[in-house]
Amino acid sequence: MAGRCRRLSVGPWGRDLMAAVDAFLLDCDGVLWDGPRAIGGAAEVLRSLKERGKRVFLVSNNCSRSREEVAGKLEAWGLAAGPGQVYTTGRCSALYLRRAFAGPRRPKVYVLGSRALAAELRAAGLWVSGPGEEELPVSRCALDPEVGAVLVGYDERFSFVRLAKACSYLQDPRCHFVATDPDPWHPVSAVAGSKPSNLGDEDKEPRGPLTCTVRPGTGSLTAAVEAASGRKAKVIGKPSRFMFDCINEMEAGTPLDPARTLMIGDRLDTDILFGANCGLRTVLTLTGVSTLQQAHDNLASELPERRRMVPNFYVDSIKDFLPLLAS
Amino acid sequence: MAGRCRRLSVGPWGRDLMAAVDAFLLDCDGVLWDGPRAIGGAAEVLRSLKERGKRVFLVSNNCSRSREEVAGKLEAWGLAAGPGQVYTTGRCSALYLRRAFAGPRRPKVYVLGSRALAAELRAAGLWVSGPGEEELPVSRCALDPEVGAVLVGYDERFSFVRLAKACSYLQDPRCHFVATDPDPWHPVSAVAGSKPSNLGDEDKEPRGPLTCTVRPGTGSLTAAVEAASGRKAKVIGKPSRFMFDCINEMEAGTPLDPARTLMIGDRLDTDILFGANCGLRTVLTLTGVSTLQQAHDNLASELPERRRMVPNFYVDSIKDFLPLLAS
Numbered sequence: 001m002a003g004r005c006r007r008l009s010v011g012p013w014g015r016d017l018m019a020a021v022d023a024f025l026l027d028c029d030g031v032l033w034d035g036p037r038a039i040g041g042a043a044e045v046l047r048s049l050k051e052r053g054k055r056v057f058l059v060s061n062n063c064s065r066s067r068e069e070v071a072g073k074l075e076a077w078g079l080a081a082g083p084g085q086v087y088t089t090g091r092c093s094a095l096y097l098r099r100a101f102a103g104p105r106r107p108k109v110y111v112l113g114s115r116a117l118a119a120e121l122r123a124a125g126l127w128v129s130g131p132g133e134e135e136l137p138v139s140r141c142a143l144d145p146e147v148g149a150v151l152v153g154y155d156e157r158f159s160f161v162r163l164a165k166a167c168s169y170l171q172d173p174r175c176h177f178v179a180t181d182p183d184p185w186h187p188v189s190a191v192a193g194s195k196p197s198n199l200g201d202e203d204k205e206p207r208g209p210l211t212c213t214v215r216p217g218t219g220s221l222t223a224a225v226e227a228a229s230g231r232k233a234k235v236i237g238k239p240s241r242f243m244f245d246c247i248n249e250m251e252a253g254t255p256l257d258p259a260r261t262l263m264i265g266d267r268l269d270t271d272i273l274f275g276a277n278c279g280l281r282t283v284l285t286l287t288g289v290s291t292l293q294q295a296h297d298n299l300a301s302e303l304p305e306r307r308r309m310v311p312n313f314y315v316d317s318i319k320d321f322l323p324l325l326a327s
Numbered sequence: 328m329a330g331r332c333r334r335l336s337v338g339p340w341g342r343d344l345m346a347a348v349d350a351f352l353l354d355c356d357g358v359l360w361d362g363p364r365a366i367g368g369a370a371e372v373l374r375s376l377k378e379r380g381k382r383v384f385l386v387s388n389n390c391s392r393s394r395e396e397v398a399g400k401l402e403a404w405g406l407a408a409g410p411g412q413v414y415t416t417g418r419c420s421a422l423y424l425r426r427a428f429a430g431p432r433r434p435k436v437y438v439l440g441s442r443a444l445a446a447e448l449r450a451a452g453l454w455v456s457g458p459g460e461e462e463l464p465v466s467r468c469a470l471d472p473e474v475g476a477v478l479v480g481y482d483e484r485f486s487f488v489r490l491a492k493a494c495s496y497l498q499d500p501r502c503h504f505v506a507t508d509p510d511p512w513h514p515v516s517a518v519a520g521s522k523p524s525n526l527g528d529e530d531k532e533p534r535g536p537l538t539c540t541v542r543p544g545t546g547s548l549t550a551a552v553e554a555a556s557g558r559k560a561k562v563i564g565k566p567s568r569f570m571f572d573c574i575n576e577m578e579a580g581t582p583l584d585p586a587r588t589l590m591i592g593d594r595l596d597t598d599i600l601f602g603a604n605c606g607l608r609t610v611l612t613l614t615g616v617s618t619l620q621q622a623h624d625n626l627a628s629e630l631p632e633r634r635r636m637v638p639n640f641y642v643d644s645i646k647d648f649l650p651l652l653a654s
Contacts, residue, residue: 138483139515143537156465158487160543167512167547168539185494185555188466210470212495216487220494220555228512228547 003272003282005295008313014324017313021281023055023261025247027238028070029062029186030266030288031318039287041319043077048325055256056085057247059263061181061237061270063090063153063218066116084250089180089237090117090153092246094124096236097149100176101126107148110169112155112162112221113180121151138164149176152222152233154186163224170229177229181237183217183270187289238265239273244280264318268294268309276308284311285318330599330609332622335640341651344640348608350382350588352574354565355397356389356513357593357615358645366614368646370404375652382583383412384574386590388508388564388597390417390480390545393443411577416480416507416564417444419573421451423563424476427503428453434475437496439482439489439548440507448478465491476503479549479560481513490551497556504556508564510544510597514616565592566600571607591645595621595636603635611638612645 008014026032032042049056058070067083067090074080090113097109108129111118118128129144138161150166169175188211222233236242248255258279265271266288272295275282284295292314298306315321335341353359359369376383385397394410394417401407417440424436435456438445445455456471465488477493496502515538549560563569575582585606592598593615599622602609611622619641625633642648 138539138542141539143539145537156487158490160483160485163485163543163547164539164541167541167543171540184557210472212465212468212470212491213498214491214494214555215465216490216494216551216555220490220551223554224543224547224551227550228541228543230511 003276003299003310003312005284005292005299005310006313008283008315008320008324010323010327013313015327017262017281018324018327021054021260021262023057023256024049025057025059025244025261025263025275025280026318027263027265027267027271027288028058028060028065031264031285032058033073034287035188038073038077039318041317041322043079045318045321045325046074046077046079048322050079052325058086059238059243059247059274060086060088061183061218063088063093063117063120063180063237064114066120067091069116087243087247088120089243090120091124092243093117093151093153093178093180093236094121094126095246095249096178096234096242097121097126097151097176098124100178101148108144108146109149109151110144110147110166111151111153112158112166112225113151113153114155117151117153117180136161141165143168147175149178150225151178151180152218152225153180154218155221158216158221163221163228166225167228170225170231177225177231177233179222179233179235179237180218181270182219182222182235182239183237183267184219184223185217186215188213188215238270239277241274241277244274244278266290268298268311272311273309275311282311282313284314285316286314287317330603330626330637330639332611332619332626332637333640335610335642335647335651337650337654340640342654344589344608345651345654348381348587348589350384350583351376352384352386352571352588352590352602352607353645354590354592354594354598354615355385355387355392358591358612359385360400361614362515365400365404366645368644368649370406372645372648372652373401373404373406375649377406379652385413386565386570386574386601387413387415388510388545390415390420390444390447390507390564391441393447394418396443414570414574415447416570417447418451419570420444420478420480420505420507420563421448421453422573422576423505423561423569424448424453424478424503425451427476427505435471435473436476436478437471437474437493438478438480439485439493439552440478440480441482444478444480444507463488468492470495474502476505477552478505478507479545479552480507481545482548485543485548490548490555493552494555497552497558504552504558504560506549506560506562506564507545508597509546509549509562509566510564510594511546511550512544513542515540515542565594565597566604568601568604571601571605593617595625595638599638600636602638609638609640611641612643613641614644 067086071083108127263275263280264283268290394413398410435454590602590607591610595617
């Protein structure tokens with residue numbers, strides 16, 4: 001069922017929708033926060049959902065923040081969410097790899113990614129190789145014979161040597177090849193500690209010298225590894241439905257009913273397509289990457305793959321849910 | 328005209344071929360040398376071609392060696408080739424960019440590549456941006472407002488920050504995006520200073536700890552930049568016919584006749600396809616990347632694009648030309 005991209009507002013549609021769904025899946029970056037800052041109303045909406053007995057899960061393609069960190073942010077908002085409700089690609093990659101290493105011997109994972117990603121794997125009982133001798137020239141860089149998987153994530157320490165090591169491990173066809181998410185790039189604002197970018201004009205700080213306007217995403221780093229190894233990665237994050245299956249595996253007693261679940265996100269190519277892939281209703285929020293124009297362009301397109309990237313509804317911001325939930 | 332992949336040997340075919348061609352285009356890595364070592368007979372073949380009045384051009388996708396360096400190697404073999412006969416992707420990229428910057432203002436080129444590549448651009452009168460502040464975190468890395476082109480080559484100093492800078496420059500649709508070559512990876516032996524790999528068993532040195540078995544090529548780094556920028560690079564090197572056009576532009580007085588030109592290379596997907604794209608006869612030499620089996624597989628394939636990657640002839644090594652030239 002393709003979406004029609006209607007504005008979600010107080011009125012019959014909005015009321016019916018709030019009554020018809022009992023589970024909310026929310027993306028984080030661009031939905032609840034913009035870089036390090038909370039988006040206005042996000043805490044209130046989450047509190048209101050909880051008060052109304054709705055189930056809430058955070059589903060994030062960002063593998064640089066640990067679940068604990070995300071849960072900590074929620075706690076600071078007065079929400080005792082607990083890390084169990086937070087599904088990052090780091091957590092889901094660990095679940096995937098534990099299943100992939102089915103035998104008694106559990107090989108090591110070579111991680112191109114943040115320390116938080118490595119910590120998530122270790123917390124799941126996996127062995128991580130490295131950080132190794134990445135400062136050495138590539139000709140003297142030793143490989144770890146126990147590596148049985150390469151996991152590519154968002155990696156600000158990505159380098160030629162790391163790429164060479166990943167591709168060398170992947171020469172062995174038994175070596176698993178997993179990527180946390182397909183995001184090709186990120187606006188600078190989505191990366192913690194960087195300057196905000198896509199806020200309204202009144203929020204813009206005066207600019208110093210011109211700095212990088214985009215950050216390469218995991219999809220970009222994965223493309224390099226795929227080209228040099230001649231292999232394709234298994235991609236964990238949205239829009240693949242793997243993360244939805246992870247939630248239902250963890251919530252085995254009370255799995256989510258797709259017909260009664262709403263996905264809220266800021267990216268058409270990941271969040272909204274994820275919703276379509278899982279049979280959920282979707283809401284695009286305009287505080288992140290995708291624009292309303294892009295959603296309308298997809299709606300007008302004759303290509304079926306673009307029609308799948310049309311949300312059922314859109315809102316200017318997460319805070320537009322407040323009057324809906326109060327009504 | 329698709330090749331038949333026949334062994335080139337002394338006899339009527341071989342004699343006819345040597346009489347029918349008066350220009351030889353030779354790839355370098357895997358043909359004349361294997362890593363830092365000369366392949367046996369390479370110097371003698373080049374001398375013999377010169378004595379017989381054949382025109383010889385070296386056409387290399389390797390942008391890490393300067394033309395002067397290649398010419399110096401030939402000089403050490405007693406061949407006063409001169410850098411004019413050497414066409415590297417560095418040289419041809421400089422020719423391309425000089426033409427692209429047609430106006431009176433000549434912007435800078437941001438180079439992901441070796442110092443030799445940057446030197447080649449400077450020698451052609453181009454301005455190169457950087458090396459810059461690549462050791463800083465990405466959030467503090469300044470962009471150079473004068474950059475008007477990004478050139479991606481083989482870059483052992485490739486990093487997340489370099490990738491972020493390249494993609495940020497490419498946000499401006501006027502910024503040119505050029506890649507020296509499409510090679511996705513290289514065997515370790517092809518990189519100067521590294522251990523030999525694909526030689527006969529008798530040449531193998533005892534191995535120390537396991538080290539990287541492949542090196543990412545320019546095609547891998549370009550894939551990362553393409554994914555993060557959403558743009559496609561103009562690729563200079565083989566199999567594009569651009570380098571053939573460069574030779575003919577420089578040899579404007581006596582351009583090469585494709586019907587009387589032979590291309591000798593070790594890679595089906597670059598050298599042999601380049602020959603096919605330029606209407607040349609082709610010889611695969613088995614001292615490099617591609618195998619005879621791969622050539623036969625292409626010959627047996629029904630896919631037209633694979634049939635274009637079948638050489639007319641093959642030899643075990645460049646030295647097999649010696650008896651042909653003596654006969």
